Amino acid sequence: MTIWKREFKNCKLCEWKCGVNRLEGEPGVCGVGMPDIAYCNLAQVLRSYSVTMLGCDFKCIYCNAYRLSQYPGSGWFYRGYIDPKELATEAVSRINSPEGRAMHVDKISFTGGEPTIHFPYIAKVVEEVRKKIPELGVGFATNGFASQHTLQQIIDLCSYVTFEIKAFNDDTHRAITGAPVEPVLRNAEYLIRKGRDKIRAFRTIVIPGINDTEIEEIAEFLVSIDPSVPLRIIPFRPNYILYYHPGPTKKRMDEIGQAVLKTGLENVWWRGYYPMEVSKQAVEMAAREFKGVKQEGARLAFAYSKLAGCVKADRNCGECPVKLNCPAGLKEPWLLDV
Incomplete structure (x- = not known):
């Protein structure tokens, strides 16, 4: 042994x-x-x-x-x-x-x-x-x-x-x-x-x-x-x-x-907490930066992605220059205040 x-x-x-x-x-x-x-x-x-x-x-x-x-x-x-x-x-x-x-x-x-x-x-x-x-x-x-x-x-x-x-x-x-x-x-x-x-x-x-x-x-x-x-x-x-x-x-x-x-x-x-309400920061970003998007839910989803590091505003991953090394993610969610 x-x-x-x-x-x-x-x-x-x-x-x-x-x-x-x-x-x-x-x-x-x-x-x-x-x-x-x-x-x-x-x-x-x-x-x-x-x-x-x-x-x-x-x-x-x-x-x-x-x-x-x-x-x-x-x-x-x-x-x-x-x-x-x-x-x-x-x-x-x-x-x-x-x-x-x-x-x-x-x-x-x-x-x-x-x-x-x-x-x-x-x-x-x-x-x-x-x-x-x-x-x-x-x-x-x-x-x-x-x-x-x-x-x-x-x-x-x-x-x-x-x-x-x-x-x-x-x-x-x-x-x-x-x-x-x-x-x-x-x-x-x-x-x-x-x-x-x-x-x-x-x-x-x-x-x-x-x-x-x-x-x-x-x-x-x-x-x-x-x-x-x-x-x-x-x-x-x-x-x-x-x-x-x-x-x-x-x-x-x-x-x-x-x-x-x-x-x-x-x-x-x-740092970090359990979000009982939708992120105020995400709502504000959705209204400010994605106002051209028709669906309200889509605007909010785009905002969350951008807050997490997404560099492609239209979320077209197929055409993203960094698609093989995507910076968007919440590997440590508590590090992002949203």
Whole structure:
């Protein structure tokens, strides 16, 4: 048996510590066996070759990637298992490709799902990639539910970690994720004290009426350890089990952001909200720049496209000079105030 597979034989990578033999297909809470890949891509925003893993040790009711996180129970099909050396070869090729060089890709990052449950595999992939690109950075996005042993390995391996705290109180955290909050808060403190230089950001998703009164408590918790750690406050958008639950208004996001600042946390960022009404900016642009269009709905749609970066006023993609590298998109919707 290859060394990196050994921890899957008695899996205790996350705080559930199921002890199942994933090599033999025994399912733990996450439900997965050998590490499976959903897809890989060059991520321009992070300047990274991003590897999206399947499966998760949480069952979040608002998950926007539930087809990935609840795999294989979701019934969707993806790339599946890829030998670490094969994936490493693919990553090096894409990083060194003209597209990768143009994006200045300087790292490989792992997300999901939850990459913690596949950590030995990830470490092997990184080992193989660094044989060709020794200085390559490593990014890791996590829900914070790793065992302490795994968390230390994550700190040792990675260049940066994005860590999500979904709630502060245990009842709320269990209601949202199906898991207790104590290991997450324990790991957040450990990461700050033992791997402060590895923290890209802590993240919290604001869900109105569910966890929005706890964001300030999360901030106070972080301040008590290190007031300089970055917190990113992101608005919930209806999805999965909470498909019919509304997201936060701009007013509510601003209220929360200002309250968090008052806790003494020094590095706080929030932006975006759930639009309860049609964008005023889009309406004004539609009236101003697309008044020659007969249909009111078409004017509004043209305006949204232009706000997102479309350079072709008539939206004739077939004749667009940049159709093969379209600048219009909302890869990070919260960065566009409309």
